[in-house]
Amino acid sequence: MTEVLSKQQTIELRKKHIGPSCKVFFAKDPIKIVRAKGQYMYDENNERYLDCINNVAHVGHSHPDVVKAAVKQMELLNTNSRFLHDNLVQYAQRLTATFPEQLAVCYFVNSGSEANDLALRLARQFTGHHDIITLDHAYHGHVTSLIDISPYKFHQLGEGGQKEFVHVAPPPDIYRGKYRENHPDPGAAYAEEVQTLIQEAHKKGHQIAAFIAESMQSCGGQVIPPAGYFQKVAQYVHNAGGVFIADEVQVGFGRVGEKFWAFQLQGEDFVPDIVTMGKPIGNGHPMSCVVTTREIAEAFGASGMEYFNTFGGNPVSCAVGLAVLDVIEKEDLRENAIRVGNYLMDLLKEQKEKHPLIGDIRGVGLFVGVDLVKNRERRTPATAEAQHVVHQLKEQNILLSADGPHKNVLKFKPPLCFSVEDSKFVVDKIDEILTALEKATGARVGNGNKEVVENGVCKRKAPRHSNGVPEQECVNGTGSYFAGTACGQESACHTDNHVVSCKRIRT
Numbered sequence: 243m244t245e246v247l248s249k250q251q252t253i254e255l256r257k258k259h260i261g262p263s264c265k266v267f268f269a270k271d272p273i274k275i276v277r278a279k280g281q282y283m284y285d286e287n288n289e290r291y292l293d294c295i296n297n298v299a300h301v302g303h304s305h306p307d308v309v310k311a312a313v314k315q316m317e318l319l320n321t322n323s324r325f326l327h328d329n330l331v332q333y334a335q336r337l338t339a340t341f342p343e344q345l346a347v348c349y350f351v352n353s354g355s356e357a358n359d360l361a362l363r364l365a366r367q368f369t370g371h372h373d374i375i376t377l378d379h380a381y382h383g384h385v386t387s388l389i390d391i392s393p394y395k396f397h398q399l400g401e402g403g404q405k406e407f408v409h410v411a412p413p414p415d416i417y418r419g420k421y422r423e424n425h426p427d428p429g430a431a432y433a434e435e436v437q438t439l440i441q442e443a444h445k446k447g448h449q450i451a452a453f454i455a456e457s458m459q460s461c462g463g464q465v466i467p468p469a470g471y472f473q474k475v476a477q478y479v480h481n482a483g484g485v486f487i488a489d490e491v492q493v494g495f496g497r498v499g500e501k502f503w504a505f506q507l508q509g510e511d512f513v514p515d516i517v518t519m520g521k522p523i524g525n526g527h528p529m530s531c532v533v534t535t536r537e538i539a540e541a542f543g544a545s546g547m548e549y550f551n552t553f554g555g556n557p558v559s560c561a562v563g564l565a566v567l568d569v570i571e572k573e574d575l576r577e578n579a580i581r582v583g584n585y586l587m588d589l590l591k592e593q594k595e596k597h598p599l600i601g602d603i604r605g606v607g608l609f610v611g612v613d614l615v616k617n618r619e620r621r622t623p624a625t626a627e628a629q630h631v632v633h634q635l636k637e638q639n640i641l642l643s644a645d646g647p648h649k650n651v652l653k654f655k656p657p658l659c660f661s662v663e664d665s666k667f668v669v670d671k672i673d674e675i676l677t678a679l680e681k682a683t684g685a686r687v688g689n690g691n692k693e694v695v696e697n698g699v700c701k702r703k704a705p706r707h708s709n710g711v712p713e714q715e716c717v718n719g720t721g722s723y724f725a726g727t728a729c730g731q732e733s734a735c736h737t738d739n740h741v742v743s744c745k746r747i748r749t
């Protein structure tokens with residue numbers, strides 16, 4: 243049985259019993275999903291949706307090998323890790339084999355947030371320092387310690403949101419950031435910003451415990467760090483006695499294709515001190531892990547405080563984790579990520595020739611961003627247009643999201659079984675939507691100065707956005723755009739004819 247309640251009953255019960263800050267996608271007209279397979283999800287009427295955003299269902303929704311592994315172990319035993327069990331050590335061995343040699347010690351936990359919280363503890367215990375350097379617009383998790391180091395969240399608190407032990411570095415964004423693609427060495431320039439933060443912290447008597455960053459920023463707008471950035475940052479942070487934490491919660495496990503971990507794209511001469519992972523690790527089963535060096539693990543142990551986690555590393559989770567690794571290999575999903583990702587990027591690049599709304603296409607493997615702009619020269623974020631595309635795609639049973647500080651970056655991070663046919667299908671639909679949008683607004687390609695939205699532009703400040711987000715604009719003078727500032731909060735574009743739900747979709 244897939245559906246017990248009517249959709250309306252589900253909505254009503256949810257309103258009654260679920261905390262109001264737990265939002266659904268497309269709040270005005272939410273989708274009820276009752277089953278899923280591969281890269282497709284099905285609603286209560288058996289309508290099929292193409293899932294372009296689910297980086298949790300990494301090897302495909304409900305993959306039979308993963309399901310079988312879980313059931314088989316559940317039938318036999320599930321318990322905590324205080325007993326010896328082969329699954330735990332076998333999984334730790336398999337997982338660490340995907341890393342450079344020095345990253346050899348695992349702590350199993352249950353969510354990305356737990357992993358990052360533990361990473362902070364490891365860093366602080368090892369270094370004896372407290373302060374954290376984080377990237378602007380970063381999101382690292384929902385627990386108190388991580389809200390503190392997630393500008394994506396604490397910016398919403400306005401003045402006073404940033405704690406004094408937190409130092410915010412500019413994201414190494416060569417499209418929209420301070421140093422761009424025409425800079426001779428943007429990696430070094432962005433790393434220099436981190437060095438300056440370290441020096442400023444020292445002047446105030448603060449000491450750096452860690453620099454934390456996603457290996458490629460996801461919520462931050464699909465930012466791919468320039469070559470050499472991580473190496474230089476690691477050097478500065480190590481000189482300051484801190485450690486480098488790479489958050490691979492969204493981008494790990496072969497999503498980038500060429501490498502198993504996205505940090506490895508920076509080159510073999512870069513190895514983080516701590517790596518955190520989550521989402522794809524269990525293909526939907528809640529599990530996570532922190533991997534670190536023996537030296538850091540020993541220092542953590544030396545505190546004398548035992549680390550115990552009731553569910554972390556239980557035999558079922560480890561069986562699931564092993565099955566996910568098997569499927570990635572057996573189905574050559576990294577190769578698929580390269581092949582399909584390249585094809586998707588090529589199709590999108592063709593669209594860029596055609597549509598002035600597309601400012602930038604960036605990505606690696608099946609982690610791809612399409613940066614929509616009103617003006618190519620000024621790179622003005624086309625926020626309302628991105629939300630419009632997301633909404634229109636949903637009407638055509640395609641699930642895509644828009645993210646980044648301006649919520650104007652269309653974000654692809656599908657299950658790794660995504661196909662060339664899926665890519666063609668979604669890009670054709672984007673083409674249709676952009677064509678209609680540009681027709682309505684009179685935009686032309688090849689005129690860098692021409693605003694995509696010329697008439698009836700209304701401007702208003704994005705509420706409570708303290709991070710330099712420019713005025714937002716909306717399509718249609720009679721409408722208004724309300725910037726949703728919370729990760730996972732809904733925002734809406736109201737126009738004459740309809741209210742477009744502008745939910746920031748993130749899984």
Ligand code: PMP
Pocket residue numbers: 353354355356358381382383384456460461489491492520521748749
């Ligand atoms: N780090 C990153 C980069 C994330 O995107 C997320 C979740 N979106 C987390 C950490 C937190 O993971 P979880 O929701 O599993 O706690």
